């Protein structure tokens with residue numbers, strides 16, 4: 001079992017490597033790959049932060065930035081940057097999502113990338129004591145065959161590169177989790193953790209709740225990313241609590257993407273009251289200008305999170321690590 005570093009008390013289970021790309025690094029990558037106009041389109045005029053917009057603008061931004069993260073050296077630099085962000089943020093242990101689905105779509109060979117990520121994780125652990133593990137994920141709307149390709153690449157990199165789980169992200173309206181049930185049965189049989197983005201957009205209503213049910217019941221997810229749609233359904237909350245499924249809440253990201261209008265609208269309290277294991281996370285650190293300490297502070301101020309509840313959430317995150325599946 002990997003213990004979090006002493007003195008760095010926070011644990012993060014839901015943060016995307018690509019979403020942690022620092023503005024200056026984007027400028028460097030755009031120059032390196034001959035796309036000078038791209039950085040100006042993505043960043044504020046002073047180059048210090050990303051432009052904020054609606055969900056469609058966010059998807060476009062994500063497409064833009066991933067178009068200049070191409071070589072193992074690019075990923076290595078990104079991972080070192082993220083390690084420094086964790087250190088500054090007091091995060092001692094993190095499981096970081098990496099979109100192997102996007103890598104394959106862009107015809108980037110995943111093997112050398114994961115080797116570079118493993119190197120960066122080792123350097124980070126050595127220099128700062130921060131532990132980073134990787135959760136490659138597939139893009140649901142690209143279908144099951146692409147999902148299998150992503151899993152095969154993740155599995156090939158495997159524990160030797162710090163891969164501890166496999167995930168599913170993308171557009172919940174196109175690509176039901178149930179389609180991936182057989183794939184996730186294999187992931188679990190191989191001893192890797194399963195975490196699935198589900199119920200991220202409350203406006204999806206019953207379809208969002210069904211998305212959470214499929215992730216838990218059909219795919220056996222031990223963690224759910226966001227899960228907001230479950231909040232209004234006592235039966236679904238009871239299912240999550242009974243199965244001990246940890247919900248990776250990302251409140252300020254939900255506001256940034258327009259999933260909820262205001263932080264005060266976040267249903268964190270419904271999860272806590274129903275006894276659902278849950279923890280706070282940033283989701284996309286630099287794209288939205290977020291850190292985990294700020295996430296806990298915002299929940300305290302806007303959602304009435306008590307000190308002992310925050311401690312309980314950090315403990316939930318510790319217990320819900322996919323890292324435990326692969327090393328115990």
Ligand SMILES: [Zn+2]
Nearest residue numbers: 016197225283
């Ligand atoms: Zn996410």
